Structures are given as structure tokens and as C-alpha cells.
Amino acid sequence: DAGVTQSPTHLIKTRGQQVTLRCSPKSGHDTVSWYQQALGQGPQFIFQYYEEEERQRGNFPDRFSGHQFPNYSSELNVNALLLGDSALYLCASSFSRNTGELFFGEGSRLTVL
Amino acid sequence: AQRVTQPEKLLSVFKGAPVELKCNYSYSGSPELFWYVQYSRQRLQLLLRHISRESIKGFTADLNKGETSFHLKKPFAQEEDSAMYYCALSDMDSSYKLIFGSGTRLLVRP
Numbered sequence: 407d408a409g410v411t412q413s414p415t416h417l418i419k420t421r422g423q424q425v426t427l428r429c430s431p432k433s434g435h436d437t438v439s440w441y442q443q444a445l446g447q448g449p450q451f452i453f454q455y456y457e458e459e460e461r462q463r464g465n466f467p468d469r470f471s472g473h474q475f476p477n478y479s480s481e482l483n484v485n486a487l488l489l490g491d492s493a494l495y496l497c498a499s500s501f502s503r504n505t506g507e508l509f510f511g512e513g514s515r516l517t518v519l
Numbered sequence: 520a521q522r523v524t525q526p527e528k529l530l531s532v533f534k535g536a537p538v539e540l541k542c543n544y545s546y547s548g549s550p551e552l553f554w555y556v557q558y559s560r561q562r563l564q565l566l567l568r569h570i571s572r573e574s575i576k577g578f579t580a581d582l583n584k585g586e587t588s589f590h591l592k593k594p595f596a597q598e599e600d601s602a603m604y605y606c607a608l609s610d611m612d613s614s615y616k617l618i619f620g621s622g623t624r625l626l627v628r629p
Contacts, residue, residue, distance in 0.1 A: 409562075439616070448523075448605050448619030449563070462615045496563070506551055506609050508617065510563040 407433045410511035412497050418517045419487050427482040427514045431499030437461075438480040439508065440472060441496040449496055455480050456502055484516075492518045521546050523608050525620035532596050533628050540591040540623050542580075542606030550608050552582055552589040553617065557603040566591075566604070576600070596627045 411430045419425050431438050437456045441449035451464035455474035474480045478499075484491055494515050498508035522545040532538055544550060554566040567575045569582040569589060580591045589606060603624050607617040 437615075441619075446528075446621070448525075448607075448621045449617075451616035451618070454615045456615075464616060506553060506568060506617065507565050508555075512562050 410497055410499050410509050412495075412511035412514050414514055415512065416515045416517075418519060420519050421487055421489060423487050423518075424483065424485045425487060425516060427484075427495050427497075427516075429480045429482070429497030429499075429511060431478050431480070431497075432509045435499035435501050435509065436478050437500045437502045438474055438478065439498045439500070440480070440482045441498065442466075443494040443496055443513070445493075452482070487518045489518050492516060521608065521618050523606050523618050523620035525604075525606055525623045527623045528621070529624045529626065531626045531628065534598055535595050538591075538593045538596045538600070538625065538627075540604050540606075540625065542589045542591065542620060544587050544589065544606075544608050546587075546608055546610070548610045550582075550610065552580070553607040553609070554578070554580055554589075554591050555605045555607055555619070557605070559602070563605070596625075598627050598629055601625055601627045 413428045439454040440452040443449045452466050453463040454461045458474045469485045471483045494513040496513045497511045524543045552569040556566040557563045578593045603622050605622045606620040609617050
């Protein structure tokens with residue numbers, strides 16, 4: 407089991423562009439959460455997907471959207487990129503009844519120029 | 520507002536010394552507290568959660584609701600304990616999100 411896998415690992419975009427980040431959860435997990443981690447900060451909750459629906463959302467604008475597929479994998483989309491969106495984006499998976507125990511991926515590092 | 524505070528960005532100790540990583544929280548509901556750890560070149564992983572009342576790798580943490588704290592302790596630090604430690608909070612009844620502190624880097628010197 408490869409655990410949680412994310413792609414791409416690094417990417418560079420310019421302001422105003424759009425980005426899609428991908429995540430495959432750990433085998434057996436049905437819930438995917440996305441977190442943004444700015445430099446020197448702890449992860450901040452963006453949203454969580456379960457049964458292909460957004461179950462809860464953090465304090466992020468509508469430019470951040472997501473999707474979960476029937477195989478439980480997930481995408482995070484960010485539109486109209488701002489310089490402040492530069493961060494490490496972490497995907498975490500869990501089993502629905504144990505959402506406190508998260509298994510994290512290595513992250514996608516986004517740089518917005 | 521829900522908040523987790525880790526007052527120390529860096530904690531440096533010598534091998535064999537006791538370690539206490541501080542975590543304070545602000546939350547009015549029924550919190551569940553966690554410690555996550557990230558070793559060098561590894562991904563973030565769960566170390567322990569307060570409801571388990573376990574000792575993992577010699578670390579323990581006790582939830583003190585009166586002081587709203589969840590400090591992580593180990594009596595004798597080892598070099599392999601050097602890592603980034605994050606305290607996190609979740610609402611046991613209604614929330615699916617974790618609220619993380621800003622983290623403390625533990626450096627254990629030989």
C-alpha cells in the first residue's frame with residue numbers, strides 16, 4: 407500500500423491562472439480532506455469530501471473547489487490564483503468513522519509568481 | 520474562536536533530558552486533542568490522541584480541561600525524537616476538521 411499519493415509534487419503558476427491538484431487516498435479509506443500549509447504555519451483545513459460530496463468547508467473563498475470520484479480519489483481546484491495561494495497543499499485520507507486519525511500525503515508545493 | 524497555540528517554535532534539549540512540548544487550546548465544545556509529528560523527509564503522521572491514553576514512543580499527553588492544555592511529554596529525549604510536532608484539535612460531536620497549531624520543532628542534541 408503506497409499510502410496517500412499526491413500529484414504533482416511541485417508546480418509553478420502565474421497570477422490569475424488555475425491549478426488542479428490530485429490525491430489518491432490510502433487503500434480502504436473513503437474520506438479525503440485537503441489542507442493548506444503556508445511556510446512556518448500549521449496545516450489549515452480547506453474542505454473534506456465523503457461520498458462524493460463536500461461534507462465540511464473551512465474559511466476559504468469559492469476560488470477553492472474540489473471533487474471526489476467514485477473510487478474515492480479527489481481533486482482540488484484553485485481558480486484566479488493569487489500570490490498568497492503559494493503554499494504546500496496536503497491531502498489526507500481517513501475512514502469515515504475515524505476522521506481524527508488522518509493519513510497525509512507528501513503534499514503538492516504550489517508557487518504562484 | 521477555535522484556536523490551538525503552541526508557544527515555542529523551537530525547543531532544543533540534550534539527549535536524555537526531559538521534554539515538554541506545550542499546547543494550549545481555545546474551544547467551548549467537546550474537544551478531541553491530537554499530536555501529529557513530521558520527521559525529516561517524512562510525511563505528517565499521527566503520534567497520539569488523548570482518548571487513546573496511550574504512550575507512543577515514550578511520549579504521553581494528558582488533557583487538562585481546567586487549563587485547556589494538552590502538553591506532550593517524554594522523560595528522556597532521544598536523538599530520533601528530533602522532528603516537527605503539531606498539536607491539533609477536533610470537535611468530537613460535530614466537526615470533521617482538525618485545527619492545527621503552528622508547530623514546535625524539537626531538536627535533540629547528542
